[in-house]
Amino acid sequence: MAKVLTKRKENYSQWYNDLVIKADLAENSAVRGCMVIKPYGFSIWEKMQAALDKMFKETGHSNAYFPLFIPKSFFSREASHVEGFAKECAVVTHYRLKNDPNGKGIIVDEDAKLEEELIVRPTSETIIWNTYKGWIQSYRDLPILCNQWANVVRWEMRTRLFLRTTEFLWQEGHTAHATKNEALEETIKMLNVYSEFAEKWMALPVIKGTKTESERFAGAIDTYSIEALMQDGKALQSGTSHFLGQNFAKAFDVKFANKEGKLDYVWASSWGVSTRLMGALIMAHSDDNGLVLPPKLAPFQVVIVPIYKNAEQLKKISEAVDAIIHKLKAKGISVKYDDRDTQKPGWKFAEYELKGVPVRLALGARDLENNTIELARRDTLEKNTYPQKNIESRIETLLDDIQNNIYNKAFKFREENTYKVDTYEEFKEIINNKGGFVLAHWDGTTETEQKIKAETKATIRCILLDNEKEEGKCIYSGKPSKQRVLFAKAY
Amino acid sequence: MAKVLTKRKENYSQWYNDLVIKADLAENSAVRGCMVIKPYGFSIWEKMQAALDKMFKETGHSNAYFPLFIPKSFFSREASHVEGFAKECAVVTHYRLKNDPNGKGIIVDEDAKLEEELIVRPTSETIIWNTYKGWIQSYRDLPILCNQWANVVRWEMRTRLFLRTTEFLWQEGHTAHATKNEALEETIKMLNVYSEFAEKWMALPVIKGTKTESERFAGAIDTYSIEALMQDGKALQSGTSHFLGQNFAKAFDVKFANKEGKLDYVWASSWGVSTRLMGALIMAHSDDNGLVLPPKLAPFQVVIVPIYKNAEQLKKISEAVDAIIHKLKAKGISVKYDDRDTQKPGWKFAEYELKGVPVRLALGARDLENNTIELARRDTLEKNTYPQKNIESRIETLLDDIQNNIYNKAFKFREENTYKVDTYEEFKEIINNKGGFVLAHWDGTTETEQKIKAETKATIRCILLDNEKEEGKCIYSGKPSKQRVLFAKAY
Numbered sequence: 001m002a003k004v005l006t007k008r009k010e011n012y013s014q015w016y017n018d019l020v021i022k023a024d025l026a027e028n029s030a031v032r033g034c035m036v037i038k039p040y041g042f043s044i045w046e047k048m049q050a051a052l053d054k055m056f057k058e059t060g061h062s063n064a065y066f067p068l069f070i071p072k073s074f075f076s077r078e079a080s081h082v083e084g085f086a087k088e089c090a091v092v093t094h095y096r097l098k099n100d101p102n103g104k105g106i107i108v109d110e111d112a113k114l115e116e117e118l119i120v121r122p123t124s125e126t127i128i129w130n131t132y133k134g135w136i137q138s139y140r141d142l143p144i145l146c147n148q149w150a151n152v153v154r155w156e157m158r159t160r161l162f163l164r165t166t167e168f169l170w171q172e173g174h175t176a177h178a179t180k181n182e183a184l185e186e187t188i189k190m191l192n193v194y195s196e197f198a199e200k201w202m203a204l205p206v207i208k209g210t211k212t213e214s215e216r217f218a219g220a221i222d223t224y225s226i227e228a229l230m231q232d233g234k235a236l237q238s239g240t241s242h243f244l245g246q247n248f249a250k251a252f253d254v255k256f257a258n259k260e261g262k263l264d265y266v267w268a269s270s271w272g273v274s275t276r277l278m279g280a281l282i283m284a285h286s287d288d289n290g291l292v293l294p295p296k297l298a299p300f301q302v303v304i305v306p307i308y309k310n311a312e313q314l315k316k317i318s319e320a321v322d323a324i325i326h327k328l329k330a331k332g333i334s335v336k337y338d339d340r341d342t343q344k345p346g347w348k349f350a351e352y353e354l355k356g357v358p359v360r361l362a363l364g365a366r367d368l369e370n371n372t373i374e375l376a377r378r379d380t381l382e383k384n385t386y387p388q389k390n391i392e393s394r395i396e397t398l399l400d401d402i403q404n405n406i407y408n409k410a411f412k413f414r415e416e417n418t419y420k421v422d423t424y425e426e427f428k429e430i431i432n433n434k435g436g437f438v439l440a441h442w443d444g445t446t447e448t449e450q451k452i453k454a455e456t457k458a459t460i461r462c463i464l465l466d467n468e469k470e471e472g473k474c475i476y477s478g479k480p481s482k483q484r485v486l487f488a489k490a491y
Numbered sequence: 492m493a494k495v496l497t498k499r500k501e502n503y504s505q506w507y508n509d510l511v512i513k514a515d516l517a518e519n520s521a522v523r524g525c526m527v528i529k530p531y532g533f534s535i536w537e538k539m540q541a542a543l544d545k546m547f548k549e550t551g552h553s554n555a556y557f558p559l560f561i562p563k564s565f566f567s568r569e570a571s572h573v574e575g576f577a578k579e580c581a582v583v584t585h586y587r588l589k590n591d592p593n594g595k596g597i598i599v600d601e602d603a604k605l606e607e608e609l610i611v612r613p614t615s616e617t618i619i620w621n622t623y624k625g626w627i628q629s630y631r632d633l634p635i636l637c638n639q640w641a642n643v644v645r646w647e648m649r650t651r652l653f654l655r656t657t658e659f660l661w662q663e664g665h666t667a668h669a670t671k672n673e674a675l676e677e678t679i680k681m682l683n684v685y686s687e688f689a690e691k692w693m694a695l696p697v698i699k700g701t702k703t704e705s706e707r708f709a710g711a712i713d714t715y716s717i718e719a720l721m722q723d724g725k726a727l728q729s730g731t732s733h734f735l736g737q738n739f740a741k742a743f744d745v746k747f748a749n750k751e752g753k754l755d756y757v758w759a760s761s762w763g764v765s766t767r768l769m770g771a772l773i774m775a776h777s778d779d780n781g782l783v784l785p786p787k788l789a790p791f792q793v794v795i796v797p798i799y800k801n802a803e804q805l806k807k808i809s810e811a812v813d814a815i816i817h818k819l820k821a822k823g824i825s826v827k828y829d830d831r832d833t834q835k836p837g838w839k840f841a842e843y844e845l846k847g848v849p850v851r852l853a854l855g856a857r858d859l860e861n862n863t864i865e866l867a868r869r870d871t872l873e874k875n876t877y878p879q880k881n882i883e884s885r886i887e888t889l890l891d892d893i894q895n896n897i898y899n900k901a902f903k904f905r906e907e908n909t910y911k912v913d914t915y916e917e918f919k920e921i922i923n924n925k926g927g928f929v930l931a932h933w934d935g936t937t938e939t940e941q942k943i944k945a946e947t948k949a950t951i952r953c954i955l956l957d958n959e960k961e962e963g964k965c966i967y968s969g970k971p972s973k974q975r976v977l978f979a980k981a982y
Contacts, residue, residue: 029558031609039554043554066520067520067525068525069525076597090609092582095582096582130521131521151641
């Protein structure tokens with residue numbers, strides 16, 4: 001049992017790092033801020049990708065691929081975009097190396113300097129809208145509903161595996177529309193796709209809302225996000241969908257002839273989720289024993305461990321196990337049989353607990369005699385012995401139960417850690433000592449928002465979409481407010 | 492009919508470029524040498540990826556993800572690797588831009604110069620073996636069977652869509668083994684996966700063989716490849732699998748304790764196919780009317796075009812079409828119904844011919860009366876009218892026929908364009924005037940190989956794996972030779 005984790009209560013941040021490393025999800029690489037996503041971690045990401053990709057296609061989107069590099073000048077075209085994205089980024093200045101004439105390895109060939117530097121994409125609005133210019137002439141060419149799965153680079157000074165890395169994987173949708181309404185509808189539609197994915201697949205309850213001006217995507221008219229609450233009381237922005245208006249169409253001169261033959265700029269949306277979702281998944285559900293994975297995203301849903309004294313016993317156990325595996329697979333349940341002789345059952349139990357496998361089965365000599373099997377569920381750590389007969393049906397139902405239970409637990413946690421607050425004193429008390437989501441009145445100014453942030457580190461996560469209108473006074477300035485907004489410290 | 496292609500006989504190269512652009516597969520981007528893969532082209536690539544990914548997983552491999560950037564010094568570690576890969580590449584030297592103090596947009600911030608430059612990966616052996624060092628201590632940690640789907644960058648001076656681009660998409664498998672034999676078996680296993688994929692999915696007959704020393708992957712002990720013949724008589728290397736020996740383990744000091752507790756360096760393989768396969772797919776099968784896609788990789792296998800005079804007719808036709816679509820989908824056949832009123836049937840026919848849709852159905856007023864439907868197959872351009880009843884079964888069989896027919900046609904073409912040659916005169920005659928594969932004796936020296944290349948532009952594509960041993964004399968030097976090797980001009 002060498003792989004013990006730091007306890008969440010002792011040091012939540014250390015617990016998270018331990019877990020990511022010890023559960024074989026990811027690790028830091030030799031390149032500062034860039035991670036290696038290990039096979040076990042990547043297979044969770046693949047399941048996320050597959051589910052999202054299906055949802056994108058069902059809503060009419062197609063995948064495409066745009067260049068990794070963006071000419072530097074493209075960033076200057078959209079005034080606010082350049083401020084947000086062109087600063088901390090990887091800059092390609094040369095296209096050749098050569099042998100060091102002094103024999104010390106290889107050096108940059110100064111003769112191979114690019115006329116214009118290339119930026120490794122931090123996001124692709126500019127290169128994509130420059131491309132769309134060639135695709136769009138008339139309303140008949142609209143809408144364009146493209147998505148791309150890609151790597152992006154944002155030079156981060158402080159990085160954390162999955163949560164904030166210099167290179168990360170994501171998808172970015174970029175759509176072009178003939179009307180403002182269509183683009184707005186698309187923006188909301190994809191926000192809803194994200195929230196449905198978070199809730200149904202990740203078992204992660206999220207709050208939908210719009211960002212304040214200062215938290216908006218650089219170049220957007222409006223940014224919508226889904227916000228989730230982690231177990232340490234901090235919020236994690238889990239996906240964003242942007243209404244870009246005609247900003248990028250104007251920056252890249254993309255006009256279309258409408259049905260009346262009149263030229264107008266094209267309307268746009270963009271939306272993305274990233275490997276950051278892996279961080280949300282890990283932090284929302286896991287415990288001091290390790291990962292807790294929702295069955296819908298687990299690389300394998302069931303693991304079977306044989307408990308045997310000799311090869312003869314193992315052979316008989318394996319026969320019984322084979323029959324069970326066959327029935328599980330017939331129900332579409334993924335299963336791994338770990339009959340390695342290099343590790344003891346106890347080691348395996350701890351390993352699969354750490355890796356969050358939803359259901360663990362163990363089968364020993366006595367089970368063979370009794371036609372029974374031991375079943376342990378990861379979410380509650382409950383353990384019971386059942387007849388082997390129909391165990392596959394029991395597990396099928398159980399996997400649904402676990403999926404729901406994980407969601408309900410996270411939902412209950414959020415409910416218990418969401419506060420309505422009417423004074424700044426209360427606000428600070430909760431933000432500093434308890435954490436969680438705080439619903440409070442705000443006067444609507446960036447000034448107040450920044451002061452609260454400076455004093456408490458809490459930010460406005462979003463203005464809830466289905467917010468009830470409620471007159472009140474800003475907790476900070478005392479000025480009138482028409483609705484509460486959602487505050488929290490955030491990742 | 493604005494989208495007419497250049498004829499293959501007139502200008503094969505122009506035909507290819509026309510086709511890639513006009514069939515909406517890909518286009519050049521604003522970044523020199525980097526392409527945009529358009530939705531229609533990307534959906535073919537996605538189908539390739541899905542089929543390959545399944546084959547990789549069925550042979551025990553897992554996906555993972557490694558950094559985009561590689562520290563410059565890593566390339567110098569493996570002596571021959573640096574010669575092959577560290578030269579023409581994108582070099583990241585800075586990590587920040589800033590506003591130009593003269594107000595002219597943004598410039599590179601010289602204060603943000605990297606201590607060590609980062610190379611955008613041209614291939615990932617170095618960063619991956621540096622990572623594997625941390626994963627491998629004992630034989631229990633082996634084998635490691637990882638694959639990654641990624642973008643890579645090789646700075647190319649002359650680029651062509653799909654065939655040779657500065658950035659391209661690929662997969663790269665990187666495996667680590669305890670014994671030489673295991674690594675060799677893996678190398679061959681993956682070569683066989685590639686050839687099976689090429690033949691069964693792409694309908695592309697390929698020849699398997701080993702590369703000569705001068706054509707070997709930089710850092711490999713042996714490179715295996717699959718070679719396909721294009722319609723212009725040029726070869727296209729379609730996939731490579733490398734036996735790396737202990738070269739990278741030595742370069743990155745990756746040792747393991749074997750069962751006897753003795754330390755040894757780890758054995759390695761790597762293997763990859765790329766978006767270049769798109770070029771092979773296009774060039775192998777397509778004709779002067781456009782793409783010809785094997786049904787297994789077509790974004791949609793059937794397109795249905797209604798032929799109508801008014802809305803009432805369209806409504807009735809659509810009802811009949813809906814029933815057919817339903818039955819096709821039940822058989823797992825992908826289908827698109829194009830009832831757009833913005834284009835005429837003739838335009839649509841040409842469009843789907845250009846895009847290589849394997850089967851086209853057309854349904855008009857007379858068909859409604861007669862319960863018939865017109866069916867056109869793309870590969871032979873044959874057109875017939877059939878009863879609507881059981882059309883789905885007819886199409887199911889037909890799709891298999893088309894897949895086989897395309898393969899057989901390409902196979903026949905290759906057979907007809909493969910020559911056994913015993914004199915250099917004959918050799919030059921064929922290489923210069925006919926093209927194709929030429930089997931000829933070679934003395935086994937790099938010197939002769941280079942001279943033939945310089946004089947004829949033909950290279951040794953491979954030494955066939957299942958080569959019959961046959962004594963002979965080198966066509967160039969007259970020295971003794973034990974087997975014929977495969978020559979061709981190549982992409």
